[in-house]
Amino acid sequence: MSDKKLPWWVSGPPGTGKTRGFIKRKYKKFISEGIDWNRIVVLSHTVNAAKEILKAVKEIPEMKKIPDDALEEQICTIHSYFHGEGKKRKVFGSKDHRNFCKENYEMNFWRFDPTKRPSWDKHPLHVFISRIHGKRIKPQEHWITDHQWYVDKGYKQLNVLNRLKDKLKDFKEKNGLKSYEDMIDDFIFNSKEPTDIDVLIVDEAQDCNVPQVEALLKAATNVDQDKFFFVGDKDQSIYGYSGAHNNFFTFLEKNHSYKFNEDEEPLEQGHRCGDTINRICKNIINPQRKKLSLSEKIWLPKEDVIGNHYWVPRLNEPCSAMATLIKKILTTKETFLFTYRGNPTNNHTSEFLQKHGIDYKIVSNEHNFISRKILRCFDTYDRWYNDEVSLKQIKEYWPFLPGITFKVRGKGNVKEAFQKVIDGNYNIKQLHTMGLVTEEALQYKPFHLAVKNSDDTQHKKIRQEVNYIKKVLKHFGIEEKPRVEHDNIHKIKGLTYDNVVVNLSVYQRENDIFESERLGYVGYSRGITDCWTIGAEMFDRSDRFTSLGGIQHDRRRIFSIPTENRERSLERQFSRI
Numbered sequence: 212m213s214d215k216k217l218p219w220w221v222s223g224p225p226g227t228g229k230t231r232g233f234i235k236r237k238y239k240k241f242i243s244e245g246i247d248w249n250r251i252v253v254l255s256h257t258v259n260a261a262k263e264i265l266k267a268v269k270e271i272p273e274m275k276k277i278p279d280d281a282l283e284e285q286i287c288t289i290h291s292y293f294h295g296e297g298k299k300r301k302v303f304g305s306k307d308h309r310n311f312c313k314e315n316y317e318m319n320f321w322r323f324d325p326t327k328r329p330s331w332d333k334h335p336l337h338v339f340i341s342r343i344h345g346k347r348i349k350p351q352e353h354w355i356t357d358h359q360w361y362v363d364k365g366y367k368q369l370n371v372l373n374r375l376k377d378k379l380k381d382f383k384e385k386n387g388l389k390s391y392e393d394m395i396d397d398f399i400f401n402s403k404e405p406t407d408i409d410v411l412i413v414d415e416a417q418d419c420n421v422p423q424v425e426a427l428l429k430a431a432t433n434v435d436q437d438k439f440f441f442v443g444d445k446d447q448s449i450y451g452y453s454g455a456h457n458n459f460f461t462f463l464e465k466n467h468s469y470k471f472n473e474d475e476e477p478l479e480q481g482h483r484c485g486d487t488i489n490r491i492c493k494n495i496i497n498p499q500r501k502k503l504s505l506s507e508k509i510w511l512p513k514e515d516v517i518g519n520h521y522w523v524p525r526l527n528e529p530c531s532a533m534a535t536l537i538k539k540i541l542t543t544k545e546t547f548l549f550t551y552r553g554n555p556t557n558n559h560t561s562e563f564l565q566k567h568g569i570d571y572k573i574v575s576n577e578h579n580f581i582s583r584k585i586l587r588c589f590d591t592y593d594r595w596y597n598d599e600v601s602l603k604q605i606k607e608y609w610p611f612l613p614g615i616t617f618k619v620r621g622k623g624n625v626k627e628a629f630q631k632v633i634d635g636n637y638n639i640k641q642l643h644t645m646g647l648v649t650e651e652a653l654q655y656k657p658f659h660l661a662v663k664n665s666d667d668t669q670h671k672k673i674r675q676e677v678n679y680i681k682k683v684l685k686h687f688g689i690e691e692k693p694r695v696e697h698d699n700i701h702k703i704k705g706l707t708y709d710n711v712v713v714n715l716s717v718y719q720r721e722n723d724i725f726e727s728e729r730l731g732y733v734g735y736s737r738g739i740t741d742c743w744t745i746g747a748e749m750f751d752r753s754d755r756f757t758s759l760g761g762i763q764h765d766r767r768r769i770f771s772i773p774t775e776n777r778e779r780s781l782e783r784q785f786s787r788i
Contacts, residue, residue: 215428218413218441220463224510225492225736226483226707229442230260233478234412235267241438242273246409253286254427255414260705261287264414289413289423290391293398303388305331311382317375319365335364336379339372344392345420345454350376395422398429405432415705416441420454440469446496446508447733449701451726461503479509483707485516488738494769495762496732499725518740520770526563526714526745536712536743537567540695541686545709548574549697550734552717552759560697560714568682570690574698574706581680586689589680700734711738714745715759731762744770 223229234253241251253268255261265286268274274282294302308331312318318336331337339361343353354361354369366372383389389397399422411431413419419427419441431439445460471477481489489512497507521532540547549560557573561580564571572579687694696708713734717727735742746763762769 216431216434216436216439217463217467218411218416218427218431218439219436219469220416220460220467221440221442221469221478222464223442223444223478224481224508225444225447225733226481226513227478227510228480228482229444229478230263230414231267232476233442234264234414235271236475237412237440238268239271241410242271248274248277248282249285250407250409251285251412252292252406252408252410252430253412253414254289254292256288256418257415257705258288260414261291263705289419289427290394293394293426294391301388303331303383303390307382307386307388308334311379314382315375315378317371335361335366336372336375340376340379340390341392342453344396344422347421347454392422395426399425402429406430408434410434410438412440412442415443415447417443417445417448417457417460418450418455418704420450421456422454424456424459446500446729447704447736449704449726449729449733461505464505480511481513483739484512484736485518485740486512487518487520488711488735488740488742489513491520491742491769492732492736494765495728495735498765499728502725513739516740518738518742521741521743522766522770523743523745526559526716532743537569539710539741540569544694545740547695547710547712548703548706548708548737549695549712549714550700550703550737551697551714552730553699556714556716557697557699559716564695564697565679568679568686569695570683570687570693571695571697572693574696575702579693581676581683583689583691585676586680586684589677590684590689700730703737704733706737707739708737709739710741710743711735712743712745713759715763716745717759727759728762731759 221229221233223233238251238253242248253264255264261283265279265282268282268286269277269279318334339350339353342357343350346353350369350373358369361367361372383393408430411427411434413427441460441463443460445457445464448455448457448460451457484492489510493508500506500508521535523530523532523536536547539545549564551557551560561571561573565580570579570581711734713731715731744766
């Protein structure tokens with residue numbers, strides 16, 4: 212790295228305002244100095260993070276008139292930026308993946324994905340390629356440490372994956388396609404000129420893998436030293452498995468940290484975490500920083516927010532702390548996050564929430580577990596299924612019934628088809644006699660059959676959901692979106708909730724001995740007020756670093772948080788019922 216210009220490392224603990232504090236402030240300063248906005252590049256890792264930065268920049272008076280679509284070329288994800296540098300080359304996508312699978316039986320996607328909708332980013336070949344690329348290692352080196360995962364997926368020999376990798380390369384060349392890995396490497400190795408920009412700021416830089424760091428250093432070749440920044444929190448680096456360059460960021464923090472000027476506000480005041488969560492985060496991460504010869508991390512909690520911590524022995528074990536959690540979910544309008552390391556904890560969490568009739572969604576899934584349409588349909592089911600049903604009601608509710616529609620005979624929209632009887636009231640049989648609905652409308656009514664306990668197997672799913680739907684409607688009504696979400700820790704970075712529930716149950720070992728602590732640090736720091744810790748059920752005391760289980764070893768130190776009106780130990784206060 213000695214021949215490359217190094218970025219200034221700007222460290223900001225969770226919730227200290229890296230985006231709306233440092234990045235926005237620097238952007239405004241550069242604009243005021245006369246730097247053209249189209250020569251200022253701000254990059255992040257996710258689309259949502261890039262949108263937040265764009266929103267903050269648009270608050271600057273000079274930037275309000277700049278169209279969003281123009282700014283989006285300069286404020287975007289790292290992948291999008293280098294895709295743009297490649298003159299908008301055609302990206303290898305899901306459709307191309309399916310075509311490649313059809314040409315190569317060894318992809319085994321029918322067996323790998325029982326839904327028959329293969330996801331490229333989850334396929335073992337994609338994982339294989341992205342891992343060796345992200346870490347800049349040889350396939351054999353990766354195979355030595357991670358081969359068991361591929362064996363479990365049906366790929367028992369390294370030569371099969373290597374052969375598929377070569378075939379994929381030929382497939383992309385034949386069809387003029389590029390993966391994001393290809394575009395990054397094209398820029399690093401084939402681009403003769405660095406990007407012509409004056410400022411480069413990278414948000415959440417600790418998530419950059421080795422090739423991304425190489426590309427960013429090259430992109431900043433002509434950028435002045437005082438206009439090149441990596442902004443992030445090294446202790447939130449949790450993508451070691453995909454090549455996150457943690458050693459590089461440790462080096463930057465020790466040797467090239469940004470020194471705030473007297474007229475600048477350092478990133479020390481927290482705007483998210485209350486006192487209790489703030490203390491827990493410090494208790495988790497500072498001992499690990501000491502082992503790396505890094506200074507203790509100090510930042511202030513959110514003002515006037517205390518919060519409580521509750522210990523829950525196991526997810527499905529009744530206790531007063533769990534009762535407090537459920538009561539708070541059902542009686543307040545606050546938001547809640549359940550988070551964990553990975554499978555099968557996610558399934559256990561879903562089952563728990565369904566059991567208690569809690570409306571929820573998975574963060575990384577665009578669809579709710581129970582859609583708003585289904586809730587509205589069931590809420591009005593009795594009225595809808597009455598013999599005396601107006602056409603207005605029918606047109607309003609028929610799209611909400613999964614698997615059925617009132618099929619209008621002939622072509623044209625619904626209004627045209629029903630125009631002659633639009634003002635009348637009719638029962639279902641009369642509409643069928645008039646030829647306005649088919650036999651299907653009479654025969655398949657999922658909720659009706661479910662309520663009548665029909666044995667028809669096609670209604671099994673809706674029958675299983677009916678009791679859950681009733682509970683959700685009773686407790687929550689039809690809220691615009693669920694207040695309770697859950698997902699693994701890698702999927703919830705950058706998000707904020709009023710309350711957080713961290714499940715220490717784990718099912719895999721981390722390659723980096725400190726990554727388990729960093730995962731816990733990220734998980735707890737998503738919350739504002741109260742937090743709950745669920746004990747690890749599959750915990751091996753002989754293995755200090757079994758993922759999040761390592762935190763449980765030190766739970767008396769980590770969770771001994773003095774708060775108002777409570778100094779007793781967690782074990783005594785939250786005893787089992």
